[in-house]
Amino acid sequence: xxEEIKKIERRMFRHNLEDGVFEIVFxxxxxxxxxxxxxxxxxxxxxxFPLAFFLGYSLTIFLSLLLxxxxxxSLREKLxxxxxxxxxxxxxxxxRLKAGLRGGITGFCxxxxxxxxxxxxxxxxxxxxxxxxxxxxxxxxxxxISFRSGLIRFAAFGGLYAVIGLILSFSGWKHMQAWxxxxxxxxISLLLSGLFVSRRYLHRNPVPAExxx
Amino acid sequence: MPSSPWxxxxxxxxxxxxxxxxxVTILNVADSADFLYLQRETGLTKGNLxxxxxxxxxxxxxxxxxxYKGKIPLxxxxxTDQGREAFxxxxxxxxxxxxxxxx
Numbered sequence: 001x002x003e004e005i006k007k008i009e010r011r012m013f014r015h016n017l018e019d020g021v022f023e024i025v026f027x028x029x030x031x032x033x034x035x036x037x038x039x040x041x042x043x044x045x046x047x048x049f050p051l052a053f054f055l056g057y058s059l060t061i062f063l064s065l066l067l068x069x070x071x072x073x074s075l076r077e078k079l080x081x082x083x084x085x086x087x088x089x090x091x092x093x094x095x096r097l098k099a100g101l102r103g104g105i106t107g108f109c110x111x112x113x114x115x116x117x118x119x120x121x122x123x124x125x126x127x128x129x130x131x132x133x134x135x136x137x138x139x140x141x142x143x144x145i146s147f148r149s150g151l152i153r154f155a156a157f158g159g160l161y162a163v164i165g166l167i168l169s170f171s172g173w174k175h176m177q178a179w180x181x182x183x184x185x186x187x188i189s190l191l192l193s194g195l196f197v198s199r200r201y202l203h204r205n206p207v208p209a210e211x212x213x
Numbered sequence: 214m215p216s217s218p219w220x221x222x223x224x225x226x227x228x229x230x231x232x233x234x235x236x237v238t239i240l241n242v243a244d245s246a247d248f249l250y251l252q253r254e255t256g257l258t259k260g261n262l263x264x265x266x267x268x269x270x271x272x273x274x275x276x277x278x279x280x281y282k283g284k285i286p287l288x289x290x291x292x293t294d295q296g297r298e299a300f301x302x303x304x305x306x307x308x309x310x311x312x313x314x315x316x
Contacts, residue, residue: 002307012239085252086245086289087247089244
């Protein structure tokens with residue numbers, strides 16, 4: 001009986017990530033971040049553009065954290081809920097999963113902003129400039145998500161990002177370009193994975209032909 | 214708490230039924246869920262699910278709100294505080310049961 005209860009609870013955790021919507025939205029966000037950092041790396045520090053870009057990006061990140069929730073909800077309203085029904089997680093243990101996701105995103109964004117600020121002030125790029133840090137932050141977040149949801153692909157992503165982060169850190173690239181590369185790689189992999197998972201999910205779960213009530 | 218491993222008097226019969234237990238477990242994790250979601254997760258037919266939801270509502274364990282999203286009718290179910298407490302007590306009962314049978 002207790003096993004049955006645990007099984008149902010685990011399935012509930014997993015449900016939130018099964019439709020691939022979160023991966024798509026997070027992937028787009030990271031791709032945009034990658035483009036930004038890449039563009040920033042070519043800007044002359046003597047002009048006002050890098051500062052304006054930095055401020056704009058800071059604002060965009062915080063707005064994105066709010067917009068991501070709305071985007072996920074909007075996509076789910078169109079894709080997921082008509083097929084598998086509406087469920088909202090505002091109480092109970094699902095809070096921890098959401099807090100973990102938010103922590104992962106914040107943990108990813110903070111080093112970018114800190115590193116950019118450091119770069120903007122002209123100081124020597126320090127700890128934050130290494131993409132390996134991003135990889136390690138993501139290993140922890142993604143392995144935790146994988147453990148809670150039982151979805152192996154997130155642990156695989158975490159491992160992959162750690163390796164890519166380490167490779168980029170020692171590649172000899174300029175640190176800004178290495179950031180752009182890791183953001184881009186992670187963004188593309190999440191986006192592709194999300195699209196694949198979402199397509200399979202939609203294929204497996206057609207809209208019920210008649211009124212479910 | 215059961216006095217013997219086979220003490221069945223303390224079992225909450227309203228939750229003990231497997232289909233209703235599945236419904237209550239889902240609603241304990243979620244804040245709210247609609248009829249379609251519960252139907253897919255439990256694998257029950259519409260009639261069966263309706264019947265179990267009515268029993269849980271009559272017992273004061275869940276609330277059912279009928280609403281619309283556009284033109285689509287939605288039946289949103291939520292666990293009440295009484296239902297949540299009953300689920301916790303049921304879980305505690307089984308945990309105690311397992312502990313007793315192991316010792």
